[in-house]
Amino acid sequence: MIEIKEAQLASILSEAIQQLKAEDECRLVSITKKIEKTDPLYFFNAAKHIGNRSFWTSSDHLLLLAGAGMAHQMTSDQLRIEATQKQWDTLLREAFVYNPYGVPGTGLVAVGGMSFDPKKKPTELWEKYKPSHFTIPEFLLTKYDDSYYFTINIYVKKNDHAKQLADELEQMERRLLLPTDSTADDLIMTGCLEVAPQQWKKSVQKATEEIGRGKVEKIVLAREVRLKYNRKADITAVLSGLLKTQPNSYIFAYEIEEDCFVGATPERLVKIEGKQLLSTCLAGTAPRGSTKEEDVKLRDELLHDEKNLKEHDFVVTMIKQAIKDCCIQVNIPDKPVIYPLKNLQHLYTPVRGLLKNGYSIFDIVEKLHPTPALGGTPREESLSFIREHELLDRGWYGAPIGWVDSNKNGEFAVAIRSALIQGDEASLFAGCGVVKDSDPESEYEETKIKLLPMLSVLGGKNK
Incomplete structure (x- = not known):
């Protein structure tokens, strides 16, 4: 199902791991692959067991994103725009990003939002939603025009085994991209x-x-x-x-x-x-x-x-x-x-x-x-x-x-x-x-x- 043109997943992970110097050092690795046509709703539904899902489609439907899991998150209460920008810039400098496509919505992608008014005291209704909250999904499906891409985001450490990680990720990949359907009864x-x-x-x-x-x-x-x-x-x-x-x-x-x-x-x-x-x-x-x-x-x-x-x-x-x-x-x-x-x-x-x-x-x-x-x-x-x-x-x-x-x-x-x-x-x-x-x-x-x-x-x- 996955079309890998320039490098195998394990070799990319190995390259990122080898660049780490200290035993306790970790680094976010982002790897984007081109894939065959995949129904984003099937992907979203299959990701229920992972949780913390996200979904976005532009009004012209040129771009669609469906995310699952939370590889990294950026949150802020005070000075939220400034703090979010700073966290994002730091992440971009430190992350290992493999993305040969350059298509909008691929590579390292942060999905999220903000509260309407950070000066208004929040109530219990919105207690799980920070004034600024962005997620780097563990797995991201991107549809751009008529092409589809799959991005894996994972933190690696010096003593991680690239082949073992690749096998686990590819197994999860197959599970998420396997067609499934939602058959819930009518909501009344x-x-x-x-x-x-x-x-x-x-x-x-x-x-x-x-x-x-x-x-x-x-x-x-x-x-x-x-x-x-x-x-x-x-x-x-x-x-x-x-x-x-x-x-x-x-x-x-x-x-x-x-x-x-x-x-x-x-x-x-x-x-x-x-x-x-x-x-x-x-x-x-x-x-x-x-x-x-x-x-x-x-x-x-x-x-x-x-x-x-x-x-x-x-x-x-x-x-x-x-x-x-x-x-x-x-x-x-x-x-x-x-x-x-x-x-x-x-x-x-x-x-x-x-x-x-x-x-x-x-x-x-x-x-x-x-x-x-x-x-x-x-x-x-x-x-x-x-x-x-x-x-x-x-x-x-x-x-x-x-x-x-x-x-x-x-x-x-x-x-x-x-x-x-x-x-x-x-x-x-x-x-x-x-x-x-x-x-x-x-x-x-x-x-x-x-x-x-x-x-x-x-x-x-x-x-």
């Missing part, structure tokens, strides 16, 4: 609790009053729905449902022990390939129509809706200001277009730039997060209001989630349209942008629409 919702909806509407009203005083232009408020099921949710089945129903979205999952944060977000934060930077403004929302005529009508209304256009322009302006010092040039279209999803349609504007030397994707993430689409504007004033008045701990909801590789490629999305699954329970999250003329009831209805993508694959049809 047995309980649904909206967390304080009336109090949430009052917080929207407070936000409009705050905006009316002229201190803030926009505040984004989110709410939580807690669901109960007849059994433990099967994450493979959830991902399969999202891939079928949300074809234009980023599909992601990040599992830590028994918890899994999963979602289908349409919103890119930033993508970097070489020096090319792409960010996305996706703000302003309307439902899809039940007929073609209704769909066109709703689309045209969204393109001319003053509230949504203003909300969209907030984000475009912020992204431009945030990245201009990091880029040689920034290119932005004059007007937004429509980005259609199955349940929703959004105003969409791409922002492109050429990254200057000395900057990384982590620098851009720090400058962009949170965008006005998830926090508000001005940033600090809106975040202060959210900390005081929002009724939930967002955790990783609305925060950057994505990957970075050893060839200076990477991509982060904004983790909306998401759920934190914990055994036979799940918390779903949705938010809306509150401006001066916002109506609490209308904003509440908008959040109900935004919950649909996750509800559709988490038993919502059965309630």
Whole structure:
């Protein structure tokens, strides 16, 4: 199954081991191989016994990552961007990376994310998810375009036996790449609790009053729905449902022990390939129509809706200001277009730039997060209001989630349209942008629409 062109696994491991000098010295070795076509969901399901799985696919489905296990992790509570960048740079300097392909998402790859607001005290709900948490999977399946790659990441010591390690790794490899199927019974919702909806509407009203005083232009408020099921949710089945129903979205999952944060977000934060930077403004929302005529009508209304256009322009302006010092040039279209999803349609504007030397994707993430689409504007004033008045701990909801590789490629999305699954329970999250003329009831209805993508694959049809 594995196509090895330049070196055998054992000889690469032996070379890395021989470079170690001290008996107690260890080194991370990363080896990438090209493989035959493999179903990523089969791989993800087969990795259940390893745990700590991860999954990511870009919105255009050009790139897909599926990870299993934890060869190395990078976590941080304080100064999280700076600390994560420092840990990543150190790892890159010290690791032994064998990757003859240079394809994005191959070689040494870190997958993970961050919390929305590290200044807000976390609750028990998100206790397993650090303010910054990235994993180097033990085993990583990468699909790029129509090619497939398999990466092994393992720490080796001076007295390790390369041939023995290679045999064990190849045995695990065969097990993970062997076709398996998930045959779980239908997930049935047995309980649904909206967390304080009336109090949430009052917080929207407070936000409009705050905006009316002229201190803030926009505040984004989110709410939580807690669901109960007849059994433990099967994450493979959830991902399969999202891939079928949300074809234009980023599909992601990040599992830590028994918890899994999963979602289908349409919103890119930033993508970097070489020096090319792409960010996305996706703000302003309307439902899809039940007929073609209704769909066109709703689309045209969204393109001319003053509230949504203003909300969209907030984000475009912020992204431009945030990245201009990091880029040689920034290119932005004059007007937004429509980005259609199955349940929703959004105003969409791409922002492109050429990254200057000395900057990384982590620098851009720090400058962009949170965008006005998830926090508000001005940033600090809106975040202060959210900390005081929002009724939930967002955790990783609305925060950057994505990957970075050893060839200076990477991509982060904004983790909306998401759920934190914990055994036979799940918390779903949705938010809306509150401006001066916002109506609490209308904003509440908008959040109900935004919950649909996750509800559709988490038993919502059965309630």
